[in-house]
Amino acid sequence: MELLKLFIRAAFVDNMVFTFFFGMCSYLAVSKTVKTAFGLGLAVIFVLVVTVPVNYLLEMYVLKDGALAWMGPEYADIDLSFLSFIMFIAVIASIVQLVEMVVEKFSPSLYGALGIFLPLIAVNCAILGGSLFMQQKNFPTIGHATVYGLGSGFGWFIAIVLLAAIRERLKYANIPAPLRGVGMAFLITGLMGLAFLGFLGFNI
Amino acid sequence: MSEKKEALFSKKNKKLLSDPLNLNNPVTIQVLGICSALAVTVQMDNAIVMSVAVLFVMVMGNLIVSLLRNLIPSKIKIIVQLVIVAALVIIVDQVLKAYVYDVSKSLSVFVGLIITNCIIMGRLEAYALGNKPWGSILDGVGNGLGYGLILVVVAFFKELFGSGKLLGFEIFGNSIEQTGLYSIGYEDNGLMLLPPSSLILVAIYIWIQKKRTPSLIDENAN
Numbered sequence: 001m002e003l004l005k006l007f008i009r010a011a012f013v014d015n016m017v018f019t020f021f022f023g024m025c026s027y028l029a030v031s032k033t034v035k036t037a038f039g040l041g042l043a044v045i046f047v048l049v050v051t052v053p054v055n056y057l058l059e060m061y062v063l064k065d066g067a068l069a070w071m072g073p074e075y076a077d078i079d080l081s082f083l084s085f086i087m088f089i090a091v092i093a094s095i096v097q098l099v100e101m102v103v104e105k106f107s108p109s110l111y112g113a114l115g116i117f118l119p120l121i122a123v124n125c126a127i128l129g130g131s132l133f134m135q136q137k138n139f140p141t142i143g144h145a146t147v148y149g150l151g152s153g154f155g156w157f158i159a160i161v162l163l164a165a166i167r168e169r170l171k172y173a174n175i176p177a178p179l180r181g182v183g184m185a186f187l188i189t190g191l192m193g194l195a196f197l198g199f200l201g202f203n204i
Numbered sequence: 205m206s207e208k209k210e211a212l213f214s215k216k217n218k219k220l221l222s223d224p225l226n227l228n229n230p231v232t233i234q235v236l237g238i239c240s241a242l243a244v245t246v247q248m249d250n251a252i253v254m255s256v257a258v259l260f261v262m263v264m265g266n267l268i269v270s271l272l273r274n275l276i277p278s279k280i281k282i283i284v285q286l287v288i289v290a291a292l293v294i295i296v297d298q299v300l301k302a303y304v305y306d307v308s309k310s311l312s313v314f315v316g317l318i319i320t321n322c323i324i325m326g327r328l329e330a331y332a333l334g335n336k337p338w339g340s341i342l343d344g345v346g347n348g349l350g351y352g353l354i355l356v357v358v359a360f361f362k363e364l365f366g367s368g369k370l371l372g373f374e375i376f377g378n379s380i381e382q383t384g385l386y387s388i389g390y391e392d393n394g395l396m397l398l399p400p401s402s403l404i405l406v407a408i409y410i411w412i413q414k415k416r417t418p419s420l421i422d423e424n425a426n
């Protein structure tokens with residue numbers, strides 16, 4: 001039950017795109033058609049579910065203040081937390097590379113769908129953001145961290161598919177010329193963000 | 205800049221500096237680095253600190269990558285760039301924590317997210333990897349300023365209309381004691397403090413910018 005709450009919080013209330021603007025660059029660039037948006041969304045969920053737990057283990061057993069205590073008492077007062085940025089991004093970059101190779105080997109059809117988006121994801125702020133928020137939130141178990149990764153990935157997925165669906169329809173709309181393209185996408189995202197603010201009222 | 209260095213600012217170099225401010229603005233035209241641009245703009249001081257941090261990482265990153273451009277193997281260039289940027293961001297983060305702890309607290313994870321700020325990666329890829337150090341520095345300064353410009357403009361409106369203050373000074377009077385504009389019934393717009401308003405402000409900025417320079421309009425986009 002607690003995990004379900006965490007999932008809903010991560011997906012809707014603390015939506016990556018509308019509350020924190022994570023991953024906006026690829027969000028705006030890849031949201032022109034629903035099909036590509038769907039592929040990128042799936043890839044983001046996938047990578048978040050893998051990287052957040054791995055970074056959680058790294059944080060708990062290597063980086064946190066006193067986390068090295070398992071190696072022996074003389075390591076107990078080492079604080080490596082200043083290294084967390086570089087470690088997280090290195091983990092993310094290598095996992096993305098690894099995931100890309102594994103998917104290519106074992107599921108060519110999934111690779112065909114995700115292929116071009118996987119390398120893009122290494123520099124998607126939503127992924128690093130997920131890990132950094134995980135670090136801030138101090139989850140008790142690795143299960144919480146995984147569910148958090150799944151939830152925030154799902155929230156990102158919904159956001160990009162919704163925007164892509166709206167932008168496909170916009171072809172038939174008569175928009176003022178200076179606002180066409182990026183301007184309109186910003187405006188729509190803003191309005192969708194206002195709608196998503198409604199989830200703040202839920203008490204979960 | 206002193207007069208001795210004047211020769212360094214040829215026409216091409218000046219363009220490197222001025223283009224990102226308007227015609228090729230990283231946020232509104234290239235659509236890069238929006239993640240952090242929107243999230244830190246509730247208060248002016250956060251926006252200014254963030255722009256300075258990005259400017260620093262950008263200039264140093266451009267310089268280092270440009271110096272190393274013939275040594276980096278192209279297969280692992282993304283990882284090399286990420287490591288350089290991450291090291292610079294760690295420096296920025298530690299400096300912020302040491303000297304402006306409050307701002308560092310309110311920027312929270314967004315300092316770390318400078319690493320994945322697409323402006324920095326984008327400029328490293330597009331410019332620093334193929335150009336000489338001096339040009340890369342100018343490119344870094346230009347794009348850093350272009351990014352900062354949007355941040356400060358958005359933060360200006362958000363803070364002014366959202367809480368009636370600028371940099372913490374009460375412009376419209378005190379809302380609790382009902383002085384200044386508040387005494388005649390003016391009220392702060394709470395919407396301005398919420399995340400979606402920065403998106404709408406940037407949209408309006410793009411609208412005005414493209415209206416003034418019609419060459420930027422993309423007729424076929426939707």
